[in-house]
Amino acid sequence: MQTILTTTAIVTAFTGILAFLLTLANKTIANYGELKITINDEKEHIVQGGSSLLSSLIDEKIFIPSACGGKGTCGYCKVKVLEGGGPILPTELPWLTEEELDDNIRLSCQCKVKEDMKIEVPEELFNVKEYETTVELIEDMTPEIKKLRLRLNEGEEINFKPGQYIQLKVPTYKGNDEEVFKAYSIASSPMNKNYIDLYIGYTGGIATTYIHKFLKEGNRVKINGPYGDFYYHGETNREMILIAVATGIAPILSILRHIKENNIKRKVTFYFGAKTPDDLFELDLIKNLEEELYDFRFISTLSRVKEEHNWTGEEGRVNVALEKYIQGAGNKEAYLCGSPPMIDSVIKVLTEKGFTEDVIYYDKF
Ligand code: FES
Structure with missing residues (x-):
């Protein structure tokens, strides 16, 4: 009995000293001033x-x-x-x-x-700024993708290059007790400096859950930006090959809008990949671009086609469509936006066709 009491006293004393040292460490070492x-x-x-x-x-x-x-x-x-x-x-x-x-x-x-x-x-x-915005519009694009329009405060403007992105600040909400920043590419034209459009695909993560399940029109949202070295390079006259899947269409649309609004006369082909017809979106906008742009071709391709879809277009992933249509590197440059595996598979095709690194711009997300 005596031994047990002595052991208990030693352990208690030791634990007490340890706790004291930890507290002391927190107060001194962790306080950096x-x-x-x-x-x-x-x-x-x-x-x-x-x-x-x-x-x-x-x-x-x-x-x-x-x-x-x-x-x-x-x-x-x-x-x-x-x-x-x-x-x-x-x-x-x-x-x-x-x-x-x-x-x-x-x-x-x-x-x-x-x-x-x-x-x-x-x-x-140092040019990156924080903006307080108002959610002007939330619109379903597909069962999993929403479009957000964020309007800046009266008198404020955001200047960005077509293809760049912003970071959206996600506040705490029920079930999430941490603030996070999440990057989203801007889909709207750089000419519209008072608002930006974003496409947000639902992943079940902190940011997309907030946007898909909690955010409402009229809410206030903080963003900062612009960022990114994936943007339109206007200093050449090369033919442009644009390739995107899902929400990767955002920076591509910003580039296309820029080309239209500046009446840029370049040959452009846009490959857009999705799983099923329900996952394709902004088709009316792209159809208009086909009529408005100098020399524009749109090729959509689906990777999960079923008979009931009655799909008559391209089948397979974008790298397959690319393999089929691209004849050679010639005087071309490519802009890619999508997931890392998609980008890697597309770069492989482009490299095999003779594209060099300096004419392939990409944004992996
Ligand atoms: S913010 Fe540092 S790795 Fe993502």
């Missing part, structure tokens, strides 16, 4: 230490792309860290090439601000 982040050797920001570099920058209204909401699963939030930042974490490694590691590139969502830091941020990110 105010720290300085120097950006591009000129701008200095005083932030509260202890948060991720990404969220510290967002607090300072410097928006770094972050499609996964800071979970370390998109690889978008890369920043060059010259000083501070601590050792590289295992969660960063899958996203960084040898070259990037040598160049001190880090994932800003994984890198905590625990000391003064010096970082480099591309100048164009």
Whole structure:
């Protein structure tokens, strides 16, 4: 009995000391106080230490792309860290090439601000702004895809290149207690600076559940942007091959609208892939473009055709249609938007046809 009591007393004392040390550690080690982040050797920001570099920058209204909401699963939030930042974490490694590691590139969502830091941020990110918008329209495009029109406040404008994307801030809601940012390509024309259109496919994730199940017309939504190096390259006269599946049509439509509104005379072929006829959308808009554009051809292809669909068009995935119609690389350039497997399969076909890397632009989502 005596032994049991002694052992219990020792364990209790040990646990107490451990708890005290942890509390002390939290109060001292985890309290980093105010720290300085120097950006591009000129701008200095005083932030509260202890948060991720990404969220510290967002607090300072410097928006770094972050499609996964800071979970370390998109690889978008890369920043060059010259000083501070601590050792590289295992969660960063899958996203960084040898070259990037040598160049001190880090994932800003994984890198905590625990000391003064010096970082480099591309100048164009200083043009990224946050906008408070109103949901003007929510429309079903297919059973799984909704169109959102977000209108900016009176007097505000967003300037973007056709093909770029914004990040939508998803607030907490019933069943979700974390705020996340999610990236969506802009489908509307850059000429319309007071609103943007987005297509959101339901995946069951935090953002798409919010948009499909909770968001209503009239609600307020915060966005920031624009971002992205996938955009229309207007400096050539090459024939354009556009390829998209599902919501990947968004940046392609923005590019097509830009071509129409600027009366650009280029030959354009658009391959659009879907599963069934119900998954094709914006066909009226595309039909109009066929009449309005200088030289435009639209090829849709379905991967899950059944007899009752009475489908007479192309069958199979977009890479199959591409294989069939593209004769050679010639004087062409390609714009691709879709899932990683779709992009990889299309790049394979294009490469086999003779396209070189510098004429293939793509946006994997
Ligand atoms: S990896 Fe997605 S935000 Fe950092």
